[in-house]
Amino acid sequence: MTTGVSIVICCYNSAQRLPQTLAHLAAQEVTSELLWEVLVIDNACTDNTKEVATSSWPKESSVPxxxxxxPQPGLSHARHRGFIEAKYELISFVDDDNWVCPEWVQTVAEIMSEHPEVGACGGCSKAVSEVALPWWFSKYQDTYAVGEQTKEVGDVTQTRGFLWGAGLTIRKQAWEQLQNRGFKSILTGRKGAVLSAGEDHEFCLALRLAGWHIWYDPRLQFCHFIPASRLQWNYLRRLKRGFGAGSVGLDPYFFALKKDSSWLKRYIEKSWFYRMAAVLLKLLPYSYKWILSSYSPLEGDADILNLEILQGRLSQLLISYKIYGVNIKQFQDTPERNLLID
Known part of the structure; x- marks a missing residue:
């Protein structure tokens, strides 16, 4: 496979956001021997994303x-297309609202070449917006993929264990290995304006099960542009609910990675009824907040966000009643879901 970096930008109606993102990519400081490219994935866009992408990239650039x-809507489909089309070994997923630092491409290449055991690496970000950030933003900025992901630097496989999808660089060899072993995402990722979450976390867990390492390096810096519409309390609540729903699809991975409990405890914990009971018990202390939230938004209240996470998880468990146990069993017992290295 050709050594180099493929920047992949998955787009859904990104015409307004793309110019700044591409401008920062065009300003990369890269040695002449490092090959790289930019791929813009038009994921069922209904605006002029394609034309804006083409016109925004400097015509004199030597980088294609x-x-x-x-055409199939959904972030997972867009990313899959990016993997297939990428010419180079390292695939760096930059969101359409991410403004990466000038050293991004060079640093990604250095990290991954120095650490061949690493399947994915990521960095840190700073929020920018056309409006003032709300007073509660700093407390919950990680939900927006903003700030430091961890205080550690280097291998975070056994500690944090996952990274944001924004600015996530993946080794194509690792992705191909998962594909060859029949990996199929339990989660679907975002479709258009629909909020869902957890796919990035899921992919990192799959990489860990396949024996790859996860790496964090704060030199990989980017600005995350957040429009005013996403800085609303109700939007954050919806986002948290999406995280709660996505957590159900992550359960099989955590069970597969967890080795420190007895077989009986693991058997009980994998039960759908046990998981439902656990959520309901956690919801009880928040019942009064649920009532209060009917009369007031309770903006900035952490309990409201915890309530959203639990409600999202509860709703998804109810939807997943028939397949919850099936996912866990298939994940562990059938060859196509066995991602562990032989």
């Missing part, structure tokens, strides 16, 4: 930019 269609 390609616009690729992926």
């Amino acid at each position: 930019l390609r616009v690729i269609d992926e």
Whole structure:
């Protein structure tokens, strides 16, 4: 596989956001021997994303930019298309609202070449917006993929264990290994304006099960542009509910990674009824807040966000009643879900 970096930008109606993102990529400081490219994935866009992408990239640039269609809506489909189309071994997923530092491409290449055991690496970000950030933002900024992901530097496989999808760089060899072993995401990722979460976390867990390491390096810095519409309390609540729903699909991975409890405890914990009971018990202390939230938004209240997470998880467990146990069993017992290295 050709050594180099493929920047992949998955887009859904990104015409307004793309110019700044591409401008920061065009300003990369890269040695002449490092090959890299930019791929813009048009994921069922209904605006002029394609034209904006083409016109925004400097015509004199020696770095190629390609616009690729992926008509099937959904972030997972867009990323899959990016993996397939990428020419190079390192695939760096930059969101359409991420403004990466000038050293991004060079640093990604150095980290991954120095650590061949690493399947994915990521960095830190700073929020920027056209409006003032709300007073509660700093407390919950990690939900927006903003700030430091961890205080550690280097291998975080056994500590944090996952990274944001924003600015996540993945080794194509690792992705191909998962594909060859039949990996299929339990989670679907975001579709258009629908909020869902957990797919990035899921992929990191799958990499860990396959024996790859996860790496964090704060030199990988980017600004995350957040529009005013996403800085509303109700938006954050919806986002947290999406995280709660996504957590159900992550359960099989955590069970597979967990080795320190007895077989009886593991058997009980894998039960759908046990998981439902656990959520209901956690919801009880928040019942009064649920009532209060009917009369007041309780903006900034952490209990409200915890309530949203639990409600999202509860709703998804109810939807997943028939397949929850099936996912866990298939994940561990059938060859196509066995991601562990032989």
